[in-house]
Amino acid sequence: MSIKEFIDREVKSNDVVLFMKGTPQSPMCGFSGQVVQILDYLGVPYKGLNVLESDDLRQGIKDYSNWPTVPQLYVKGEFVGGCDIIREMFQAGELQGMLKEKGIPSRERAQA
Numbered sequence: 506m507s508i509k510e511f512i513d514r515e516v517k518s519n520d521v522v523l524f525m526k527g528t529p530q531s532p533m534c535g536f537s538g539q540v541v542q543i544l545d546y547l548g549v550p551y552k553g554l555n556v557l558e559s560d561d562l563r564q565g566i567k568d569y570s571n572w573p574t575v576p577q578l579y580v581k582g583e584f585v586g587g588c589d590i591i592r593e594m595f596q597a598g599e600l601q602g603m604l605k606e607k608g609i610p611s612r613e614r615a616q617a
Contacts, residue, residue, distance in 0.1 A: 508565035516569075516579045520609055521551035524566045525576040529553040536588035537576045543595045544578075548612035549604060581607045 506514075515522055521544070527533030529541050529551075544551050556563040556575050563575070570577055570584045578585045580603065585591065594600035604611050 508559075508561045509569060512562070512565055512569045515552070515554060517582050519552045519579075520581055520607075521549055522579045523551055523553045523576055524556055524562075524579075525553055526555070526557050528555050533557060536574075539588050540576045540578060540591050543591060543600070546612075547595075547601065547604070549609060580604065580609060 512524075523529070523537075523540060523544065525532060525534075525537035525540065527537055529545075532538035532541050533555075541553070554562065556566060566575065566577055567573055572584065572587065574587050576588055576591075578587075578591055585600075585603070586594070591600060594603070601611065
């Protein structure tokens with residue numbers, strides 16, 4: 506199986522996938538950590554894939570999405586964005602709306 510096929514399978518077989526540096530339990534960069542905090546705060550079930558475990562995966566996800574940085578969040582097979590986009594969407598309430606629209610369970614919380 507090619508790295509593109511692996512990524513495609515992961516993105517399509519999991520409702521929410523985060524390609525990140527490190528793991529959800531132990532993020533290895535601040536940007537990955539911020540996205541983990543947002544998803545955990547919202548109580549969203551997701552799969553984290555550590556791009557540091559494989560150079561092929563680290564480059565492959567950038568090629569797959571045509572996006573130059575990690576982390577990358579996918580919801581229902583669709584690329585949502587990286588850290589800045591996820592943070593802005595969360596702060597505006599757009600991320601919560603998108604998750605609800607796509608049928609992804611999350612905790613409803615008021616924004617500060």
